[in-house]
Amino acid sequence: MAVKEQDVAAIVKQVLEQMTNSSATKSCGCAGQKAACGEAAIPATAKVAMLTGLEKFEIKEYPMPQVGDDDILVKVEGCGVCGTDAHEFKRDPFGLIPVALGHEGTGEIVKMGKNVKKDSAGKDLKVGDKVVTCMIFKDNPDITMFDMNKQNVGDADVYGLLPDDDIHLNGWFADYLLVRKGSTIFNVSDLDLDSRILIEPSAVLIHAVERAKTTNILRFNSRVVVQGCGPIGLICIAVLRTMGIENITAVDGNDARLEFAKRLGATQTVSFKEHNGIEALTKAVEDSFEGHLADFAFQCTGNPMAHANIYKFIRNGGGLCELGFFVNGGEASINPHFDLCAKEITLVGSWVYTLRDYATTFDFLKRAKAIGLPMAELITHKYPLEEINEALHKNLEMTGLKIAIVNR
Numbered sequence: 001m002a003v004k005e006q007d008v009a010a011i012v013k014q015v016l017e018q019m020t021n022s023s024a025t026k027s028c029g030c031a032g033q034k035a036a037c038g039e040a041a042i043p044a045t046a047k048v049a050m051l052t053g054l055e056k057f058e059i060k061e062y063p064m065p066q067v068g069d070d071d072i073l074v075k076v077e078g079c080g081v082c083g084t085d086a087h088e089f090k091r092d093p094f095g096l097i098p099v100a101l102g103h104e105g106t107g108e109i110v111k112m113g114k115n116v117k118k119d120s121a122g123k124d125l126k127v128g129d130k131v132v133t134c135m136i137f138k139d140n141p142d143i144t145m146f147d148m149n150k151q152n153v154g155d156a157d158v159y160g161l162l163p164d165d166d167i168h169l170n171g172w173f174a175d176y177l178l179v180r181k182g183s184t185i186f187n188v189s190d191l192d193l194d195s196r197i198l199i200e201p202s203a204v205l206i207h208a209v210e211r212a213k214t215t216n217i218l219r220f221n222s223r224v225v226v227q228g229c230g231p232i233g234l235i236c237i238a239v240l241r242t243m244g245i246e247n248i249t250a251v252d253g254n255d256a257r258l259e260f261a262k263r264l265g266a267t268q269t270v271s272f273k274e275h276n277g278i279e280a281l282t283k284a285v286e287d288s289f290e291g292h293l294a295d296f297a298f299q300c301t302g303n304p305m306a307h308a309n310i311y312k313f314i315r316n317g318g319g320l321c322e323l324g325f326f327v328n329g330g331e332a333s334i335n336p337h338f339d340l341c342a343k344e345i346t347l348v349g350s351w352v353y354t355l356r357d358y359a360t361t362f363d364f365l366k367r368a369k370a371i372g373l374p375m376a377e378l379i380t381h382k383y384p385l386e387e388i389n390e391a392l393h394k395n396l397e398m399t400g401l402k403i404a405i406v407n408r
């Protein structure tokens with residue numbers, strides 16, 4: 001049978017329309033099957049990187065769970081590797097094995113229950129939106145990690161640190177995640193993938209700078225020292241720079257990191273390897289501010305000696321934010337008379353973040369991009385899910401900055 005030319009054109013048009021329809025994900029009732037109605041197909045199984053033993057992830061395949069009326073099924077695009085993941089991988093200090101890890105993840109909503117309407121900030125949610133979850137999950141924005149440990153442990157949906165259950169899709173090191181009722185979720189469709197992977201570590205610095213601001217010492221024209229140029233110190237510099245702080249000295253022992261610190265907003269750098277002893281190092285910091293000590297300092301290393309040293313860099317009446325000791329790094333010894341009292345230092349500690357900081361972080365990442373800070377280069381290594389063991393070993397090596405799993 002001969003097909004007329006205009007018929008061919010009509011068939012092509014119809015096929016093209018079907019293709020466009022199926023690539024645009026739509027919310028509809030057809031759960032889990034390839035869809036006549038045009039919803040993107042959700043596979044019958046999901047892959048999860050399950051930590052089944054020390055230093056051993058296995059890629060497991062589980063049936064795709066039912067999406068309940070309050071649930072959200074997310075197709076994972078990527079997830080940063082955190083120090084906590086590396087800790088759990090190496091030693092299982094929380095006794096979670098078997099566990100699906102990964103809490104710095106992001107992905108796209110592929111299906112959601114009929115009761116789900118808005119994210120934790122009140123923004124609308126729909127299929128196709130890009131989202132992140134947050135470790136802080138109660139709707140009180142002032143609840144910090146510390147409060148959570150005291151008050152709410154037990155009903156926490158901290159994806160990536162939950163014990164395994166019969167759903168299994170509990171961590172972001174996977175190709176799908178099932179977000180359940182009561183979880184904290186944010187619509188971050190206006191951020192690119194790299195920015196979304198950097199949300200969680202960036203929130204730590206938004207919180208630290210908010211803590212620093214409570215001292216009333218940090219100002220636009222402050223001389224600021226940031227000690228430690230790992231991911232946390234580097235992001236600290238970027239946050240300060242996007243706020244309009246223009247006089248920042250980065251201190252570290254690694255020249256490549258100090259170079260990167262400059263590109264993220266540091267105006268001066270001091271390598272502690274080039275200065276022998278605390279007096280020489282203090283002099284170098286002073287020289288970097290043309291003969292002045294710092295008005296404010298951020299301590300971003302986990303080294304007790306670094307905590308003891310940093311007081312020397314700060315002027316009388318200056319301020320210090322200590323945020324380097326995310327975990328117990330041991331005791332530091334200072335001389336309270338010389339370091340703290342006689343100098344009248346205002347000291348604040350900072351740990352994790354609040355929900356409010358999370359929302360602020362989205363704006364920070366947009367501003368950082370707008371002023372051209374190379375934030376994406378903080379992600380130095382990207383691995384597919386299948387190479388998650390290599391990714392964790394790379395993290396433990398400490399030769400990169402942010403390591404991430406990125407799904408193809």
Ligand SMILES: [Zn+2]
Pocket residue numbers: 082083084103104200
């Ligand atoms: Zn983390």
